[in-house]
Amino acid sequence: MSTESLTALTPAPGQSRALRSITVAHGGLDPRSGLLDYLVRNDAHTWIRHNGGMVGYGETKRFTVTGPDRFTRGQDWWRRELAGAHVVDELGVPGSGLIAFGSFAFSKTSAHESRLIVPEVVVGCTDGRGWLTYITDDPEAELTAEAAETALAAYLLEPDEQYPPSPGDRLAPGVLSEDEYQAVVAEGVRHVHDGELSKLVLARDVVAELERPVSTARVLRELAVRYEDCWTYAVDGLIGSTPEMLIKVENNTAQARVLAGTLDRAGAPAADPGYAERVLAGSEKQLHEHQIAIDSLTGTLEPFTSSMTSHSEPFVLQLPNVWHLASDVTANLTPDGDGHVPTSLALVQALHPTAAVCGTPTTVAGALIRELEHLQRGPYAGPVGWIDAAGNGEWGIALRGAVVETPTRVRLYAGCGIVEGSRPEAELAETWSKFRPMMEALGISR
Structure with missing residues (x-):
């Protein structure tokens, strides 16, 4: 009917x-x-x-x-x-x-x-x-x-021609060099140590320069197949496959997936099945970073809900490139005085930016990001998704992605959560693990 x-x-x-x-x-x-x-x-x-x-x-x-x-x-x-x-x-x-x-x-x-x-x-x-x-x-x-x-x-009727990767494709530095990014991370750690904030997310970029026009459809198919547990997205030249759901609203119920705490799978011991659980769940630094992200989301979401549930302990999410500490949150939404529940976009407005992509306190972290990063994030780490006429929708955080700036130039972004105890060299390595999905989909290497 x-x-x-x-x-x-x-x-x-x-x-x-x-x-x-x-x-x-x-x-x-x-x-x-x-x-x-x-x-x-x-x-x-x-x-x-x-x-x-x-x-x-x-x-x-x-x-x-x-x-x-x-x-x-x-x-x-x-x-x-x-x-x-x-x-x-x-x-x-x-x-x-x-x-x-x-x-x-x-x-x-x-x-x-x-x-x-x-x-x-x-x-x-x-x-x-x-x-x-x-x-x-x-x-x-x-x-x-x-x-x-x-x-x-x-x-x-006329699908776009899909070019394979070219031997001449190359990766170029972004706004900050590797040494400059490590210096920025060290400065961020100092601000955390001085008690100005408890977490700060700092990002950097690299640029893929291609010999032939980027085949976005091919890249998206690669991402969707390799990262089937993630949300593969494309809106107006913003492309990627995010593991993090900012908010999903479906028939008066809201869901979110929070990630904080990362371990690169490259070089992990193959004969140690408990490695990720031990290293991530056993790390005070990783658990602290994750708890900050959970508290940020649930505290902001609570006024819109009648009840909320989440994992008592984070689980280890296995992706092809990394492991993450992850928690899923589900909430029943409370109608307003007119009987309407908040739309997905209204919740996006309340939740963004989360501690997972900005830091906490948000105002302090946002100001430091503008001071230290030296790059324009644009849509990177912003909400990406959809909304329908009933207010349902899914909004992920635009991570593990890139912006197609010209047909042959694609800018990749990756960021890391900086807390007390963060080491610049480790955070730099983590950015490379987060660049990996887009690099592999583009068929380009360091």
Whole structure:
């Protein structure tokens, strides 16, 4: 049975043309490869984990914003667009119907434009069920299953050429050299030791310079296959595969995955199955860093919830490049006076930036990041994900990723949590372990 939300199609004064959409079941997904078969265009908007998620094509509407109120203004724009929308949705699952993909700048002072993008076509998969959404602002366009399939076919008709890595591809230094980054880490440790803050996250960048245009679709397929426990994302040239879920909202329930504490798998003893558990869970420094991140998230989330649960002890998350100390948090959301639970974007506004990507206290850490890092994070370590018309959404932290600056230039980012006891040489090595997913997907080495 289809569900419809019908309002006037005439836009209010100053408002753009109303959005119209239809979502229908879609049986074109191969159960073995799922959405990977749809990663054939370099400009696709992507959110994939375990072959589920969404791939979007085209652009029906876009909103961009900068400044400290970027989340509020983004949510206000989305509400205005929904107020005039006409939606036909056969499935009614989170992510179906009207949707916007989004990427937000890490810093409230950043000149980088945060953005929400409403695609024209979305192929989705939830619990093995495939679906297709067609979105338009053309008041004359047909909202039928045939129109949706035709729109999808047009995007798939001419897939982008996918170039393999070239022998001439190389990795160049970023804003800071390795020695300069170690000096910055040492300065950060001094601030922690002096009691100004308990944790500070410091990042650095490197640049991949390619002989041929980057094949983003190929890179995303590589990431999605190698890092299936992560969320592989792409929004407007921001690409990566993050292991950290900032917030997921689905039917009045919020979930988050917090990571803090890292151990490189390169060089780990193969004959010691308890190595990661012993080194991570047995490290006072790693446990301290993790607890700071957990306390930061749960303390901020608590006012929005009626109950909250998390692991009493962190677990070791095994990824192909590193091990992490991880904790999953689940919370039941509390309705406001009008009976509405907070949207995923409202929770993003409350939670970002977390101690996992900034530090604590946040204000002190943010100021030190701007003083010490010398680079512009842009969307790195900012929220990336999607929101639907019901307020459901998934927002990861844009980690283990890169920004495609030009067709042949890709900037990679990685950061480390600095606490008392951090050693500059160890933190530098950790950044290389975090660069590894993107380097391997690009087919480039040090």
